[in-house]
Amino acid sequence: MKFTLFLAAALAAFSVQAQAQTAAAPRAAADQIATKKGPLTLQPITHGSVVLTWGGKTIYVDPYGGAEAYAGLAAPDVILITDIHGDHLDPKTLAGLSVGKALMVVPKAVAEKLPAEYKAQVRVLGNGQKLDTLGLRVAAIPMYNLPEAADAPHPKGRGNGYVLTLGGKNVYLSGDTEDTAEMRALKNIDVAFVCMNLPYTMDVNQAAQGVLAFQPGIVYPYHYRGQNGLSDVASFKKQVTAANKKIDVRLRNWYPAGK
Template sequence: MKATLMLTAALAALALQTQAQSATPAPRAAADQIATAQGPLTVQPITHGSVVFSWNGKTIYVDPYGGAEAYAGLAAPDVVLITDIHGDHLDPKTLAGLSLNKAMLVVPQAVADQLPAQYRAQARILRNGQRLDTLGLSVSAVPMYNLPETADSRHPKGRGNGYVLTLGGKNVYLSGDTEDVAEMRALKRIDVAFVCMNLPYTMDEQQAAQGVLAFKPGIVYPYHYRGQNGLSDVAAFQKTVQAANRKIDVRLRDWYPTAK
């Protein structure tokens, strides 16, 4: 009996140690804070196209990807936004490692169709042009797609969603996978923008810069900038934008810290 109890205790200690190791966060960039009318918005870069927002007691995950360890130490999400069906946006393995019991998943129809069965009851479907008001914030779905529009496009119009979050009087734009389409250029009163730039999937740095100069966000974060040939030149993007409009605050953050 004594030996059995000792073995049980040893196994329990090993399990706790394993759990602690799995909870060790992966390297990630430092968080930023942006003032809103209802307290600070914390912006935590994760990796590639994934970012976590904390605001007014709520936590929002965008495109959880890269393994659950990347989210260790962060509060469980109240809302999860997923932009598209590709594996760097809809990542079932990462979802399975997160605590999603209380989360609402805001997704386009194409993502809803591919969600693992256990999450479908938590999904709220938004199509381009639709808006959802929940938990004191609003989520608007905006088009994201490749140019020119073709039947074999990697990102056809209407399948995926970019999003505009409105919280505490601030508008936050998440581009998803897009080029500098007319709908992005026509955005108004965007305070914070997250804009992709990775060939051949979306657009290059110069396209992204011209799009940003058209809708003039207060702050812009280049994200989702890993392409087939490595990382895009986000410094060139910053230089182009600020040479034309110094009022736009271009914030370069390391979205790929484990790549070093």
């Protein structure tokens, strides 16, 4: 009897420990910025995925990397997907998350590839279109490669970057892009997440010049893993800071162990 109780206790302890390990998925610490309607929390996940929490709402951007990466976070109210590639549209990760009540804001190309079970949750936005929902605004920004070409990894019109407006703050999510005219023309961006990975998007120098053109208050280099490993985000920070000390460049670890 004592052995049975001991075994049961040991199994229970192992189960709790396993759950704790799952919940403690390695990820960079979250940041908070103040808005007119409460704090906005910015939680890096991995690569091009970030979770935003504001006003009691949770927004997942390009959920990718396995559901365990989101352990301990609230289920999404809104999911933004930028493009059809597997590091943005990741059905396996979506299947492991509680997304049943989430509004999915996506470009048409993504809507056509989403599993049928999500179709009722989808709202399609094309480049230049806007959506007001749940107290926030979502604007779809063109994202594409330069020079423009039909066979480019990211042709113009297929994918979306996004600008979210919440609590008076504007947050830009570049998706996969180069330093396009539309990026350079952005105004009043408080927080920007900007990609830099060759050969798919832009290099560090392009990213720095693009950011210096639209001058966000805070910028996070993200999506910086390419064919030759991780981009030199320290060089990006050095270039931006040398030219404009008012831009707060925040380096975070978007590639925890095993990702």
